[in-house]
Amino acid sequence: MIKLATIETISQFEGQDVTINGWLFNKRSSGKIHFLQLRDGTGFIQGVVVKNEVDEEVFEVCKKLTQESSLQVTGLVQKDDRAKSGFEILVKSVKPVQIAQEGYPISLKEHGTDFLMENRHLWMRSPKQNAILRIRDEINLAIRMFFHDRGFVLVEPPIITPSSCEGTTELFEIDYFGENAFLSQTGQLYAEAAAMAFGKVYSFGPTFRAEKSKTRKHLNEFWMVEPEMAYVDFEGNLEVQEQMIEYIVQRVLENKQIELKILDRDTAYLEKIKAPFPRITYTEAVNMLQEGNYEFQWGDDFGAPHETFIAEKFKKPVFITHFPTKMKAFYMQPDPENPEVILGADLIAPEGYGEIIGGSERIHDLEFLLKRIEDEKLPTELYEWYIDLRRYGSVPHSGFGLGLERTVAWICGIDHIRQTIPFARTLNRVYP
Structure with a gap:
């Protein structure tokens, strides 16, 4: 049975399949790979979706994900010394809970303080x-x-x-x-x-x-x-x-x-x-x-x-x-x-x-x-x-x-x- 994990405790699950309930903070893609920056309230971690290693439906779902979409991600926890958390997730499945509306106010560019405090x-x-x-x-x-x-x-x-x-x-x-x-x-x-x-x-x-x-x-x-x-x-x-x-x-x-x-x-x-x-x-x-x-x-x-x-x-x-x-x-x-x-x-x-x-x-x-x-x-x-x-x-x-x-x-x-x-x-x- 796949375990429910938090990013904060992810080190306890190295080499295991886990599910994380969270949100998409950011995403970048390079043709055959989606890099999902995930957050769950306890921390941030990268999920890697490789096209040839997941069902076609999973890869297509990742294309539709918008910033701050809520989702459940299941995958293998593996060590990554470059990450602040020390780990990443090799994603096997993605289940959207809600695809967030386009135009999330706080994009990943610079914003003024008044705007940020207003939001x-x-x-x-x-x-x-x-x-x-x-x-x-x-x-x-x-x-x-x-x-x-x-x-x-x-x-x-x-x-x-x-x-x-x-x-x-x-x-x-x-x-x-x-x-x-x-x-x-x-x-x-x-x-x-x-x-x-x-x-x-x-x-x-x-x-x-x-x-x-x-x-x-x-x-x-x-x-x-x-x-x-x-x-x-x-x-x-x-x-x-x-x-x-x-x-x-x-x-x-x-x-x-x-x-x-x-x-x-x-x-x-x-x-x-x-x-x-x-x-x-x-x-x-x-x-x-x-x-x-x-x-x-x-x-x-x-x-x-x-x-x-x-x-x-x-x-x-x-x-x-x-x-x-x-x-x-x-x-x-x-x-x-x-x-x-x-x-x-x-x-x-x-x-x-x-x-x-x-x-x-x-x-x-x-x-x-x-x-x-x-x-x-x-x-x-x-x-x-x-x-x-x-x-x-x-x-x-x-x-x-x-x-x-x-x-x-x-x-x-x-x-x-x-x-x-x-x-x-x-x-x-x-x-x-």
């Missing part, structure tokens, strides 16, 4: 886009496994919230049955509540920022993983972050070599990603920029050129620690030895990909938190539940947020974050 529902079928999203899936799984294996509990914070978590005005406001509400920009405050119940937790879900940004590093809807840990201080927080990044990168290197090859990713950079990571203070970073002839003052926020300049000094991700307190959110714990800076850090990825993690130790003192809320002129009544966490069993605790799409962009080595999510939501795009 994102089809563009993701192409090898590079497919590889990016399969690596995203691996990173997603790695994150969940990392936390699960270390005793973290997954919690799901609400997407609709009554207030800003970070004190900004860049929120999507909605009418919630006659009341003002917002799409969440972070699940952090809710994760803090869960940490006081479970000790170690993480949330993982979509977040929304109404920033009118057009940079290659910004989306208006993106995914964040946000762990919170009771009885963990600033140093312990950094250790979890670097261990997680090492774990993610090494899993991708282990499990997604074919996808990385499709993307022409230089994995030499990724192979160096092992904990611990270098650390510099914000003040040291400012001095570094000034010595590099940047007009940058203490208290300024880093832009993309600044982060890139700093990252180029290191071969691994680098922590920038102890930012000015006035720059950061109200809940971040100031350094007891220097209250002008916080016990927090941003993790900057190499190769110009910028910040991928932001985190800190959280304020756990009730009176000090109340003062920070007052200083920021936040509506206390909307934060009563959050303040309760300091009234009833408060402990030192820490957490961070990692942007999934920025991490995918860095590991894949791609130019723009819009390619890292199945359907991007940007300043000028909400379709498809």
Whole structure:
């Protein structure tokens, strides 16, 4: 009986006849041979149809196949060192499921970005886009496994919230049955509540920022993983972050070599990603920029050129620690030895990909938190539940947020974050 196989597992079937359920990505012919570029959602492989080795009907069917026709292909799996998959299929039969209409929008020529994003529902079928999203899936799984294996509990914070978590005005406001509400920009405050119940937790879900940004590093809807840990201080927080990044990168290197090859990713950079990571203070970073002839003052926020300049000094991700307190959110714990800076850090990825993690130790003192809320002129009544966490069993605790799409962009080595999510939501795009 012929076995049903996937391209991803094709190496297990060398020398055997298999059937693949998939689609025709491309086709070329030379009189007596059809070369079928097949895809099945798990990978891409070439099927070779030799006229003298198949029924005449099979060869004629292959002539009629159009780009993206769905089909079932049966044939012999044989080794081919030239192929990225390492194998090809010597086709014996082809059964069309549907002959696709002529004029498939994404032909095999160059297309502009706007056109490709307009046809994102089809563009993701192409090898590079497919590889990016399969690596995203691996990173997603790695994150969940990392936390699960270390005793973290997954919690799901609400997407609709009554207030800003970070004190900004860049929120999507909605009418919630006659009341003002917002799409969440972070699940952090809710994760803090869960940490006081479970000790170690993480949330993982979509977040929304109404920033009118057009940079290659910004989306208006993106995914964040946000762990919170009771009885963990600033140093312990950094250790979890670097261990997680090492774990993610090494899993991708282990499990997604074919996808990385499709993307022409230089994995030499990724192979160096092992904990611990270098650390510099914000003040040291400012001095570094000034010595590099940047007009940058203490208290300024880093832009993309600044982060890139700093990252180029290191071969691994680098922590920038102890930012000015006035720059950061109200809940971040100031350094007891220097209250002008916080016990927090941003993790900057190499190769110009910028910040991928932001985190800190959280304020756990009730009176000090109340003062920070007052200083920021936040509506206390909307934060009563959050303040309760300091009234009833408060402990030192820490957490961070990692942007999934920025991490995918860095590991894949791609130019723009819009390619890292199945359907991007940007300043000028909400379709498809």
